[in-house]
Amino acid sequence: MKKTILFVLMISVICTLRLSANPVSDSTQLASYLDGIVQAHLDDEHIAGATVSVVKDGKIIFKKGYGYADIEKDTQVNPDRTLFRIGSVSKLFVWTAIMQLYEQGKVELDTDINEYLKDFKIPDTYDEPVTLKHIMTHTAGFEDYILNLFAKDSAALKPLGNILKDEMPARVRKPGTYSSYSNHATAIAAYIVEQISGMSFNEYVEEHILQPLKMNRTTFSQPIPGNIDAELSKGYKYSGGELKEKYFEYVPLYPVGAASSTATDMARFIMAHMQLGTLDNKTILDSSTAKLMQSPAFRHHPDVNPMCYGFMDVSQNGVKIIGHGGDTFWFHTLMVFMPEKNLGLFVSLNSDAGGKVRGAMLEEFMDYYFPEDLEEPEFTMNMEDLKRFEGSYRGNRYPHERFTKIASMMGHTSVTVADSSKLRVKSREVSYYVPIDSLTFRNENNSNTLVFEKNEDGEITHMLKDMSPIVAYEKVSKIESTGFHQTLFGIVFIIFLITFVYWPLAYFVRKEYRQPVGKHLNFRMKLWGWLASFIFILFLALLTALTSDGNEIVFGVTTPMKVTFALPLIGVICTLLVLYFTYRIWSSGKYNWSGRIHYTILLLALISLIWQANYWNLLGFQF
Numbered sequence: 001m002k003k004t005i006l007f008v009l010m011i012s013v014i015c016t017l018r019l020s021a022n023p024v025s026d027s028t029q030l031a032s033y034l035d036g037i038v039q040a041h042l043d044d045e046h047i048a049g050a051t052v053s054v055v056k057d058g059k060i061i062f063k064k065g066y067g068y069a070d071i072e073k074d075t076q077v078n079p080d081r082t083l084f085r086i087g088s089v090s091k092l093f094v095w096t097a098i099m100q101l102y103e104q105g106k107v108e109l110d111t112d113i114n115e116y117l118k119d120f121k122i123p124d125t126y127d128e129p130v131t132l133k134h135i136m137t138h139t140a141g142f143e144d145y146i147l148n149l150f151a152k153d154s155a156a157l158k159p160l161g162n163i164l165k166d167e168m169p170a171r172v173r174k175p176g177t178y179s180s181y182s183n184h185a186t187a188i189a190a191y192i193v194e195q196i197s198g199m200s201f202n203e204y205v206e207e208h209i210l211q212p213l214k215m216n217r218t219t220f221s222q223p224i225p226g227n228i229d230a231e232l233s234k235g236y237k238y239s240g241g242e243l244k245e246k247y248f249e250y251v252p253l254y255p256v257g258a259a260s261s262t263a264t265d266m267a268r269f270i271m272a273h274m275q276l277g278t279l280d281n282k283t284i285l286d287s288s289t290a291k292l293m294q295s296p297a298f299r300h301h302p303d304v305n306p307m308c309y310g311f312m313d314v315s316q317n318g319v320k321i322i323g324h325g326g327d328t329f330w331f332h333t334l335m336v337f338m339p340e341k342n343l344g345l346f347v348s349l350n351s352d353a354g355g356k357v358r359g360a361m362l363e364e365f366m367d368y369y370f371p372e373d374l375e376e377p378e379f380t381m382n383m384e385d386l387k388r389f390e391g392s393y394r395g396n397r398y399p400h401e402r403f404t405k406i407a408s409m410m411g412h413t414s415v416t417v418a419d420s421s422k423l424r425v426k427s428r429e430v431s432y433y434v435p436i437d438s439l440t441f442r443n444e445n446n447s448n449t450l451v452f453e454k455n456e457d458g459e460i461t462h463m464l465k466d467m468s469p470i471v472a473y474e475k476v477s478k479i480e481s482t483g484f485h486q487t488l489f490g491i492v493f494i495i496f497l498i499t500f501v502y503w504p505l506a507y508f509v510r511k512e513y514r515q516p517v518g519k520h521l522n523f524r525m526k527l528w529g530w531l532a533s534f535i536f537i538l539f540l541a542l543l544t545a546l547t548s549d550g551n552e553i554v555f556g557v558t559t560p561m562k563v564t565f566a567l568p569l570i571g572v573i574c575t576l577l578v579l580y581f582t583y584r585i586w587s588s589g590k591y592n593w594s595g596r597i598h599y600t601i602l603l604l605a606l607i608s609l610i611w612q613a614n615y616w617n618l619l620g621f622q623f
Contacts, residue, residue, distance in 0.1 A: 024343055024369050027061045030054060037364055038066050038347075045353040046238035049077040051084055053263035055337070055344040058275060060267045069233035069350070071243060077350075079263035083217060083224065083232045084348040085249065086266070086333045087326025090220070090259035091186050093205050095136055095293065095310025096273075096284065097193045100208060102132075103289040106196050109133040109309075116192045119161040125171035132192070134175045135185045137298035137307040138470050141173040142182045143400040146407070147623065149183065149554040150329070151250040156556075157222060160191045160201065163252055170401045178462075179298065179307055180397045181470040183256045190255030201255045212282040213268050218261040222250050232260060235330025236351040243351065249328045257326065263346055270337050270344035294322055294339060301451045303440050304466035312469055316363070316447065317372040327355055329551055334358040341370075372447055381435040386417045389452055392481045393463045393473035402623060403565070404553060406616040409482050413463065413473055425450070485615075488608060493540075495605040496533040499598075503530050519592040521599060525581045529602050532574035536609055539567035543618070557623050568610075568619050575606040 024030060038050055049067030053060060065077025101107045107116060112129035114121050122130050126141070134140040145167055148156065169184045190201045197204050202220045210218050217228055224232045236243040251258040261269075268279060273294070277285030285293070296306035296313065305313040311322040314336065323336030332354030337344030347361055348354075393415060398408035411427070418424035422434045423441060433441035433450055441450045453462040463473040478484055503526045542564045547553055582603045585591050613619040 024054075024341075025056055025061070030062050031064070033368065034062065034064070037361060041357045041361065042067050042349075045351075045357055046243060047349050047351040047354055047357065048236040048243050049082075049233060049351075050347060050349045050354075051077050051079050051082060051233075051263040052348075053079060053267040053346045055267050055271050055274070057342045058271060060264065060271075063263050063267065065263070067350075069231075071234070071236070072245065077233065078231075081217065081231050081262060083219075083228060083260040083262055084333065084350060085233075085235070085328050085331040086259050086261050086335070086348060087257050087328045087331060088183075089266075089324050089326035089333050089335045090255060090257050091326075092269075092310060092324050092335070093209055093220075093259065094186055094190045094193070094201075094255050096209055097201075097204060098132060098136065098189055099285055099289050099293050099309065101193065101196055103286050107132060107192065109136070113188065113192065116195055117188075118195055120165040120168065122188075123168070123171060126174050128175050130171075130175050130185075132189060133297060133309070135182075135189050136310045138179040138181050138185065139176050139298055139307075140182060140185045141171050141175045141177065142169040142180070142185050143172045144180070144182065144397045145169040145184050145402075146399060146404050146554050147402065148252055148556045151252055151555060152247055154222065154250060156250060156252050157254070158252065160187060160194060160253070160255070164188060164191055172400045173396075176298070178396055178472040179300065179470050180472070182397075183253055186256045187253040193255075209284055212284055213272050213279055214282075215261070215265040215268055218259065218265045218269075220254055220259050222254060222258055223248065224260060233331075233350045235328070237330065238351060238353060246330050249330065251328075257328065263348070266335055266346040267344070270335060270346060274337050274339065274342065274344055298469075300464045300469070300472060301453075303449055303451050304464050305469045307469045314362070314467060314469075316467065317366045317370045318447070319366065319370050321362075321366075325358060332358050334362060336362060374447065377434050377436045377442060379436050380421070381438075383417065383420050385438075386420070386423060386435075388460055389423060389463075390416050391460070391475050392483070394476050394480075395471045396474055397471050399617075401617065403617045406618065407550075409485060409616075412476070412482050415463070423450075485612060489612065492605045492609050492612075493537075495601060496537055499530060499533045499602050500537060519590060519595070521585065521591055521595040525585065525599065528574055528577040528581060529599060532571055532578055532606055533602070535567050535571040535574060536606070539564060539571065542567070562621065562623075565618070565621050568613050571606070572610060572619070575603070575610060578603050578606060 034052060038052060041047065042050060047067065048071055049065065049069055051065050052063065054062040063079040065079045065082055067077055069075045069077045069082045098107065102109060109132045111131060113132060114129065130140045148167065164184065164187060167184065169182065193204055194201055205220060219225060223229065235246045237246050272279040272284060273290065276287040276290040277283055293309045294311060295308060297309050299306035305315050307313065308322055312324055313322050315321045319338055320340055321336050321338050323334065326333040330352055331348060331350055333348040335346045345365065347358055349357055393413045394408055395411065399405045413425060413427040416424045418432055422432045422444060425431050425433055432444045434444050436442050439452045439454065449466040451464045452460050453464065455461050460475055462475065546561050546564060582599055585596050585599055610619065
């Protein structure tokens with residue numbers, strides 16, 4: 001017992017000394033800590049390489065490359081020279097450019113953006129216009145549009161205005177109500193930069209941001225310019241027990257995710273924003289504009305983190321943190337800074353598994369340097385009240401008007417009552433949340449918060465996560481839930497399969513044994529029912545095969561896929577004939593009951609699948 005008490009006291013003293021010494025400023029200790037966690041993640045998740053930089057009080061106090069930029073050539077990552085694709089961290093250059101134009105009086109953040117657009121206009125779906133503030137906070141109300149987000153060759157690279165004109169996402173909610181992350185909305189903001197400045201976005205960023213900050217190894221060009229092309233890290237995927245080199249990812253909407261940079265360059269970008277727009281006597285933003293950019297612009301609820309003007313607020317452990325994450329298939333990046341601590345962190349990883357590492361690294365960093373002291377919540381809730389929150393919640397960022405809507409079936413968050421004191425929340429992982437007021441819950445192990453919204457009737461409608469200011473989660477009805485659609489589809493598929501196998505088998509058995517047809521359904525009736533079943537089974541099989549790699553759909557719709565989408569239309573025609581024959585079967589009264597019931601069940605299954613296909617935008621050519 002005495003040994004246990006002594007051990008606890010020692011740990012407390014060590015923690016007190018560590019906190020009071022503020023070891024973030026100790027570059028030796030920081031290097032030791034980062035070496036440990038970064039290398040552990042690289043080993044555990046089979047990641048080829050990473051690049052990291054840390055800034056403190058206006059200086060780079062740590063920068064290092066880990067692992068390999070090119071395994072085949074045995075090239076190690078160099079934080080000064082090795083370029084990593086930074087994905088959506090590129091968007092921060094769009095927002096910085098917009099704020100530059102704003103402080104020059106060339107754009108207004110609350111003005112209808114149609115005033116700045118020349119080649120296309122935003123549809124007037126709602127009375128309220130879309131503004132730059134809406135776009136910067138992801139509250140413009142656009143659906144998600146995932147087709148053609150990436151490309152495998154430069155042929156897909158077209159002028160920004162042309163792409164946006166052809167791929168205008170639908171407006172699906174009133175602007176300013178809920179955040180829902182939108183690549184295309186950000187690209188519209190970049191296009192406005194082009195329209196106002198008269199320069200391509202690449203040229204504008206080069207002249208007004210990269211050159212003043214001496215970010216000489218940062219580029220939006222695709223492919224990478226020849227003078228630094230050899231320094232670009234390869235992207236890797238771990239498969240079959242080894243890391244395999246993957247292709248260069250072209251981003252047609254280049255301002256939203258095409259940038260490549262080094263840890264050192266991104267450290268300079270962080271310092272410029274931490275120092276309110278100025279670095280080495282070069283100013284890219286006035287201090288008042290920089291402060292505005294870092295201030296809250298939209299918040300779902302007072303208890304969840306806000307969106308700033310382009311920056312995401314990912315504050316945790318009682319520390320204000322703003323920044324942005326970025327993901328391509330092979331590269332995963334995080335850039336954040338803590339204004340009150342004069343501290344910034346950049347990390348990028350060059351393998352597919354890096355997506356789950358970048359966020360974990362920030363949490364580990366914060367728990368180590370800024371541990372939080374959680375208090376036990378005093379609020380309690382009875383079982384009946386807890387059950388109000390049970391259900392399936394779907395993120396509002398998904399395609400609404402295209403066949404890719406089916407992607408929204410995946411990734412729902414399930415909320416159930418764990419016991420009389422807490423909720424069980426399951427998305428990718430399971431967490432438990434305890435109530436701290438009538439609509440707010442806190443993770444039992446940290447300060448992460450969930451807030452629920454209710455309508456006028458007291459019914460829960462939304463779930464909001466404090467660490468996800470760019471998305472709201474809608475509570476779906478039973479008929480919209482993944483479980484309902486999967487169950488219904490399973491039943492329908494079994495009916496089709498029985499019909500597909502049983503009728504031909506029964507036909508050949510009767511023919512072989514020369515049994516009289518009698519009151520059995522005639523050949524024509526069965527033929528159309530069987531053909532309808534076959535067509536829908538074929539459609540589902542082909543669609544599954546063509547989309548088996550979920551990542552491929554972002555490269556666009558292929559010709560085989562277009563042909564495949566003709567099948568449901570043929571299936572509808574066959575179903576109409578089955579409907580006609582069902583009427584004939586029941587009105588004549590001459591067919592046996594088993595045949596009538598089977599045929600009717602088949603009709604209901606066909607109608608059910610057509611309804612599902614229409615619900616998921618799979619009926620017709622909804623590209």
